[in-house]
Amino acid sequence: MVRTELDLESIVSELYSPLYRFAFSLSRNEAQAADLTQETFLILAKQQAQVRDITKIKSWLFTTLRREFLRGLRSQSTHPEVELKPEHQDQLVADSGVLKASDAATVLEALAGVDESYRMVLELFYLADLSYKEIAATLDIPIGTVMSRLSRGKEQLRILLTKTASPNKITPRPN
């Protein structure tokens, strides 16, 4: 595809919310999620000349955000806010003021309990609203793997949500 000038302001306007949600699902921390989102767009602004296919900007942004998050994990291995154990995530979610709806916290709790190999695919599907092709590109895995992980991950999530269901929480229909 012929490359045209990136309209960064439109891209920010369209994608900062889903990108922030994805960042929050990774970090479970409002400030860190905001930093990751800002940093990701700044990288795009600096490297826009290297983005050859503007139709893949969305995947590029989510890939970059995930890479930055993992880089931060590696460089700050003792950072308490990025601990990925489910019980720790629950506490951080509960402490955060960002989740105005307890429903979102319930879903994030359940997502945290899904096997890690499935969780990332589910987060990109639900939070980033990526297609299976975009998820495959973001995680650099085959399309078939995306589909099988989505299928298994959704089943795990359904079971977890059923277990945690309460009047305030999501109530999946019987399967």
Next chain:
Amino acid sequence: MNSDAAKEILSAYRSSDRDGADPIFREALNQMESDSELKKWFEEQQDRDRTIREKLAGIEPPADLQAKILARIRGEKVRRFALPQVWLAAAACLVVGGIALFYSIRQTGPDRFQEFKTDAMAMVSAEGGPQLDLRTPDLAETQNYLREHQAPRDDALPSRLKSMETEGCRAFVWKQYPASLTCFRMPNGQLLHLVVINREAMGNANIPVGMKSVGDWHVMFQQKDGMLMMWATQAPMEEFKQMVVKVAAEPRLGS
């Protein structure tokens, strides 16, 4: 394709408007016509996906996040243009395309104004505040500095602004036109920026009137004595109105 294979494929299906045309889903969707159990499973799954997405939408970004991102991007744009290599390249372009540039200066309209607005906003919203040549609370000193550097300025500022302290000023060149930035310290401590440039720099562009919001910034353009003046601040709209609308409406004290 058996039912399990169809379920695996349909797990990746989002909605008809986004995925309906994808051939990989068509076969699985067609299979539903003859498989009522698969159809029921699919409908429940779509229902559940919709509910989960709605609930996750409860994760709201901070209210000022978009504005912060845009400000950082604008700051990066300014920084990139400040790199020596870029200036060298720009100088080379000026030499090679001098004539074309001359005509473009004369002929460009709205794009030129938009470009100026973008660059001016990037300058005033740079992280840590705009770069200033002179830092002083004394308006007279800023005006003297701009005069010495032959930068356009408003020598007939309204009395209200004359009594305010300044943060400082800067003389710069935009597209070969001298320009200036003066930063006032408002009573609430926030800065009010005044960018002045010769109106001619905008070519035949129409200059919009009225106040605009750009992210969490409030901006207003004003024309006076052949100059284009841009007022910009992050102060609350009401305070900005009180300050700038009065400035624009106040009778001129002279030129």
